[in-house]
Amino acid sequence: MNLRQPTGLPAALLGVDRSLVIGVLNVTPDSFSDGGKFSTAQDAIDFGVSLHGQGADFIDVGGESTRPGAERVSVGEEQHRVLDVIAGLTAAGVPSSIDTMHASTAAAAVAAGAFLVNDVSGGLADPGMLEVIAELEVPYVVMHWRGHSTQMNSMATYGDVVAEVLQELGTQVDAALAAGVSRDAIVIDPGLGFAKEADHNWAILNHLQALNETGYPVLIGASRKRFIGSLLSASDGSVRPVDERDVATDAISALAAAAGVWAVRVHDVAGSVDAVRIGGAWRRGKS
Numbered sequence: 001m002n003l004r005q006p007t008g009l010p011a012a013l014l015g016v017d018r019s020l021v022i023g024v025l026n027v028t029p030d031s032f033s034d035g036g037k038f039s040t041a042q043d044a045i046d047f048g049v050s051l052h053g054q055g056a057d058f059i060d061v062g063g064e065s066t067r068p069g070a071e072r073v074s075v076g077e078e079q080h081r082v083l084d085v086i087a088g089l090t091a092a093g094v095p096s097s098i099d100t101m102h103a104s105t106a107a108a109a110v111a112a113g114a115f116l117v118n119d120v121s122g123g124l125a126d127p128g129m130l131e132v133i134a135e136l137e138v139p140y141v142v143m144h145w146r147g148h149s150t151q152m153n154s155m156a157t158y159g160d161v162v163a164e165v166l167q168e169l170g171t172q173v174d175a176a177l178a179a180g181v182s183r184d185a186i187v188i189d190p191g192l193g194f195a196k197e198a199d200h201n202w203a204i205l206n207h208l209q210a211l212n213e214t215g216y217p218v219l220i221g222a223s224r225k226r227f228i229g230s231l232l233s234a235s236d237g238s239v240r241p242v243d244e245r246d247v248a249t250d251a252i253s254a255l256a257a258a259a260g261v262w263a264v265r266v267h268d269v270a271g272s273v274d275a276v277r278i279g280g281a282w283r284r285g286k287s
């Protein structure tokens, strides 16, 4: 099927001919769907190992919540949360990535065994990030981003959201290339829910082909997000609760895989593992 892949993947992932499933492991007290879940690093490691056992290709470890309104955490606190977890996953043979906007956390996480840096600010939050990524020579997720969680809701204004996200992502990618990041290491992500209202997210999902046409592997993070909950509101108008959004997330994983994305980032791994296989067969027209 020849889905695009960044360079620098662990050997076990190189030959995988379907969209990858990334398991979310937030070691935070306040993430919107899974905050406060672990009381020790070992609990978090065990959960990551179990997600891998369910078929996650790798585990994305984050120590700073990015839910709308979230306050920043210090670099020290972030590293205290994530580094032992990454080291533990690495020791258990589970590939991991680090979800961080801090260059020093990216470097420390890679030293602890992470093979990819997932930066939801796409290089915009920490002026040192792009140089560090260029030095580390790891795959790097550049996500479309307009501002921090405390302010991003007020930044969700677009004329043509697809064109503007592509154009702004292009600027972020150009900055990464100018800093020496290899073109082949870059993954792009439209940043669903980040400075985007529900219909902005749906418009982007309706145009995944335009993201693919950039030539970069595409990552989609829709899992359990509010735009799913609001679409599936009950007749009394109440938004579908976060823990009842996994079937809908699986549907998005199938459709994203059918559109040829490189990876989906999800909380419910087992459902999306099935979903990307369905989407892959749909795309190929054969099993």
Ligand code: PMM
Residues within 6 Å of the ligand: 024, 026, 031, 032, 033, 062, 065, 066, 067, 099, 118, 119, 120, 141, 143, 189, 191, 192, 219, 220, 221, 222, 223, 265
């Ligand atoms: N979303 C969240 C966190 N990290 N990373 C990428 N690349 N793309 C996303 O859409 C994304 C992300 C927020 O969701 P969470 O709090 O459930 O992790």
